[in-house]
Amino acid sequence: MIAYKFDYKVANSIEEAFSMLSSAGDAGSFISGGHSLVPAMKLRLAEPETLIDISKIPGMSGVAIEDGFITIGGLVTHAEVASSYIIKESCPGLAECAGVIGDAQVRNKGTIGGNVAHADPGSDYPGALIAFGATICLSSSEGSREIAAENFFTGLFDTAKEQGEIVTAVKVPVASSSAYAKFPNPASRYAVVGVGVALNMENSTCQSIIIGVTGAADHAYRAKESESILNGSELEENNIEKAASAVSESKEMMNDLVASADYRTHLCGVMLKRAIAKAKYRS
Amino acid sequence: MSFTINLTVNGVNYNDVIDTRVLLVDYLREKLELTGTHVGCDTSSCGSCTIHLDGKAMKSCTMFAVQADGADITTIEGMCQNGELHPLQEGFKEEHGLQCGFCTPGMIMTAADLLKNNSKPSEEEIRCGLDGNFCRCTGYQNIVKAVQYAADKS
Known part of the structure; x- marks a missing residue:
């Protein structure tokens, strides 16, 4: 199982990622943990000509709580969500959900942003995020927008995300029960x-x-x-x-x-x- | 298409120009000839390709080697220090934690990460922690005992 040939670029800032994508056109794809995209590429179900690695972009890897909302950066791994003190305390169902995704090794690599962007029908986060009233934060070279998780997942591997948008964060209101x-x-x-x-x-x-x-x-x-x-x-x-x-x-x-x-x-x-x-x- | 990677594997620095689509496990096995890391299912289910990347257990069949640029990797070959078996390696030997041995490197790498985060895991925690590693020989009993042996020793 060998993927089609592709060009690999590493973005060091979100602006650089957008500019790399605009050069690559429709054949470009972002990658963070890659635990959804790499299997699809190995099966040749996905064939991006340019892979733009966004995993090293600073500012998208933290969990914070403010005004009753938990903000989880798009690059936060499932293991980090599962073990986050803030999330366990303020939205235990989300930590519980992250803790049962795949297995320990998958949770160490897969990210929340990549997971929701990929929208696998068997993925755990989407059901939990809809229930907990989460908002998906998107950015592109055109600007930023937010969309309720309930309206984000639209079909089989399909979401309201447009080509060129990155899931920068997921916001979840505090929900102790x-x-x-x-x-x-x-x-x-x-x-x-x-x-x-x-x-x-x-x-x-x-x-x-x-x-x-x-x-x-x-x-x-x-x-x-x-x-x-x-x-x-x-x-x-x-x-x-x-x-x-x-x-x-x-x-x-x-x-x-x-x-x-x-x-x-x-x-x-x-x-x-x-x-x-x-x-x-x-x- | 090629890309230059610079990474550390078992304490040794490597700088290689590689095809971007080479999987990390294939880079380790074929380029570096570290064949202790196995390919079982090649679909991130069986865990026999587990390595440590920057200290965390990950499946090297589900990563391109280019994604590991700049990383510090440990494979099963790096677990034995100064000729001394790692407590987990000793545990698998003492407790008969393997038959064919195919899954063993992955089991040890995953268990090592588990013990780093939880030095005295319960039997249930060991079984849950090894959820991503399949063994088709042992029925897992002696694998659990091997991990308990290592936990008791450290």
């Missing part, structure tokens, strides 16, 4: 189904719940039908059962060698119940 539950593919550890839940309980009533689902359909989505069943409820067993059977919504479930569409529908409900139980325990 957050959780993520997944059923991993036993070989690759991709999510067969993963469900993220952000819960806001007052006394014993669910004031609000946001549910993000990944792995099930061709892209991650927000399960609003289940949310509306649970909003205002006391998360009684019958309501959770109803929400669990609605979580696959009318989405077309993926059907492949790993799991049938019916099995994925079933897993959606089970993972939702597990995520709610964990989030409730943290509330």
Whole structure:
């Protein structure tokens, strides 16, 4: 498995990255950790003529918290998210999600920016980021913009990101009662189904719940039908059962060698119940 | 297309002009002839290609060698110091942690990273930590014992 030939350039600043990409044109691609792109290049599913390494650009590798938002630089690895004291404290579901991506070696190399830009349907972050109300921060030579995670993932390996944009950061609001539950593919550890839940309980009533689902359909989505069943409820067993059977919504479930569409529908409900139980325990 | 890389492997500095599409594992095995790092699945699942890059365990089949420009790499050949086996190498020997030995270099490199971050891991932590390394011979029991041996020794 040898990739097509490509030219390799290293950007030392974001401006340099944009200028390198503009010289390379449509055949140019950014690379950070490369744990999504390199496998695709080895299979010759991706064939960039110019690879622009953005992993050494300063200022995109930190985690900070300010005014109720955690900002995670695009180059932050999954291992760093999983072990970040700030994230474990302020959005435990996100640290939990990062800690179950792939395996230890993959988490040491893969980055949050590359992960969301690639938008693999079995990727863990998208479901969690939708649930936790995250915002994806994008920059290009034209300027910067922000887009809600809920609107960012648009299709199979497809996002609202335009060619030439870099995911510079992901912003996540503080959500102490957050959780993520997944059923991993036993070989690759991709999510067969993963469900993220952000819960806001007052006394014993669910004031609000946001549910993000990944792995099930061709892209991650927000399960609003289940949310509306649970909003205002006391998360009684019958309501959770109803929400669990609605979580696959009318989405077309993926059907492949790993799991049938019916099995994925079933897993959606089970993972939702597990995520709610964990989030409730943290509330 | 070529690119010049400068990196340190097991304490030795190398400067090489390489084809950009050469994988790090192929550079280590074929150019530097460090064949202790194995290629199993070639799809970042099995972990037999695990090396340390700047002190962290990574899968060298899922990186181009050019991405390691400037890095400090340790392979299984760099684990033995002054003729003394690394405690993990000794553990695999003492606890019969291998049969065919194909996965062993990757197991040791991943376990070394695990022990660096958690010097006294529980059995469950060892099993979770080695999640990205497959062994098709042993059933993992003696691999876990080998890691426990090394943890107890250090």
